[in-house]
Amino acid sequence: MTSTGEERDGAGRDGPWWWERRRGAVLDVGLGAVSAVECAVEGVPFAHEAGLPVPLGVVFGVVVGAVLVLRRRWPVAVVLVGIAVTPAAMGFLLGVVGLYTLAACEVPRRVTGTLASMSLVGTFVVTYLRTRGDVEGEGALVFVLSAFMAVALTVPPVLLGLYVGARRRLMESLQERADSLERELSLLADRAEERAEWARQEERTRIAREMHDVVAHRVSLMVVHAAALQAVAGKDPEKAVRNAALVGDMGRQALTELREMLGVLRASEKPVRAVAAVADVVAPVAVVEEGPSLAELEVLVGQSRAAGMSVEMVVQGEGRAYPAEVEQTAFRVVQEALTNCHKHAPGARVVVRLAHREEEVAMQVENGPREGEARGADLPSGGNGLVGMRERVLGLGGVFVSGPTDGGGFKVSAVLPFR
Known part of the structure; x- marks a missing residue:
């Protein structure tokens, strides 16, 4: 026809x-x-x-x-x-x-x-x-x-x-x-909607990870100090006063970090929604806020020592200025690893290693076996610490490894490229 x-x-x-x-x-x-x-x-x-x-x-x-x-x-x-x-x-x-x-x-x-x-x-x-x-x-x-x-x-x-x-x-x-x-x-509209949903999911995951890192570490130390305060309140009043002061400092630091995080989220709310709506470049959705750096690791380790943990810090190579997201990720990995040591290996000896290399920075937190007489503070665990660390490291193209050691302890290792 x-x-x-x-x-x-x-x-x-x-x-x-x-x-x-x-x-x-x-x-x-x-x-x-x-x-x-x-x-x-x-x-x-x-x-x-x-x-x-x-x-x-x-x-x-x-x-x-x-x-x-x-x-x-x-x-x-x-x-x-x-x-x-x-x-x-x-x-x-x-x-x-x-x-x-x-x-x-x-x-x-x-x-x-x-x-x-x-x-x-x-x-x-x-x-x-x-x-x-x-x-x-x-x-x-x-x-x-x-x-x-x-x-x-x-x-x-x-x-x-x-x-x-x-x-x-x-x-x-x-x-x-x-x-x-x-x-x-x-098709492009459907793909943009999928990317926007993916971006929103990534942002929710990032916020949950930041909240976990900030709250879990500080609150864990507060619980440890509170337990020590309860143990020595009647025997050593001066030590109880010091522990109470440490608990107060930890609480103020946790509130300060939470306040800073919420301020960044409010400031970046419109840009994040715009990027999610356009969905052309979804990788930068994870907004990098001003956060901790590698220079604060000594303070972090000192806080764990003040809580009664035996921590040794070993630094190899010459430190330098890294991108903000690299320094924050490295700090959070060490922070979360120390938090896990407080939860799961009270009384164990912990070694924190930091290596500055030509094109990468590596960190490792290893604890020995838990001492039998050491009593934990009954800290709750959500099981998201290792998951969050892995997500952070892999998001920057790094390598993350964790697992038990031959000596009965546990080890967390991460390598982050910065070039």
Whole structure:
């Protein structure tokens, strides 16, 4: 089946048989009726010339003209019928509309050119032969008149059909491109929504990790000091006073860090939402706030010592200024590892190693076996400490390893690249 595109102006199919739209069916039936009437009228002189009964000529004309109804279904057949009845001097509307339909539909251009040439030659020959007897001695005039009639009845409908067909194909191409772009935009919107959801999830994870690191360490030390305070309150009042002061310092430090974190979250709330909404660059969603650095490790280790832990710190290499996210991650890893030592290995000896290398910084916290007589402070554990450390280190492209040692202790190691 071929189509001229006239029935594709609207969406959907509501026409009968081969018509896609009802309007196209009405148009073709109307053209067929007009063509049938025209050919019926032209069938009367044809019957006289051929020596046939007039009713037979009229019926023949009606049948020939009605063929135009099939122009969308079989345009080649319609044009061939028009060429075939050219000697009978009938079917002018049939020929013109048939050529237009043939040129506008998806028939190969070679077929269109061949049939158009046949129609042109047939019209010229028939016009020349019929006009020659009426105009005597004017051969040149008859030739020009015949050529003009052949061109007028053939070339304009073909050119118009080629234009309409090219315009329809262009519109279809643009429509397909628009549909393709709409699908791509829909996919991009879905992908942006997925990235935004991923960014929000990452931000929630980051906040939970920061809260865990800040609260767990400080509060763990506070619980340890509170337990020591309870143990020595009646025996050594001076030591109890020192432990109470340490508990107060730890609480103030925890509140200060929490306040700073909440302040950064409020300040970065709009940028984070904007990045999540655009979802073009999702890696920077984790906002780097001003936090602890490697220079504060000595203070961190000193706090654990003040809580009664035996901690040794070993530093290798020459320290330097690292990116803020590297220093914060290194500090948090050591902090969380010391917190775990307070929870799970009270009384054990702990060694903190920090190595400054050419393109990376490495840290390791290793504790020995827990001493049997040492009693823990019954600190709760959520099981997220090692997970948070691993996420931090892997997020910077580093290496994280943790596990028990041969001596019965536990070791946490991390390597962070900074170039």
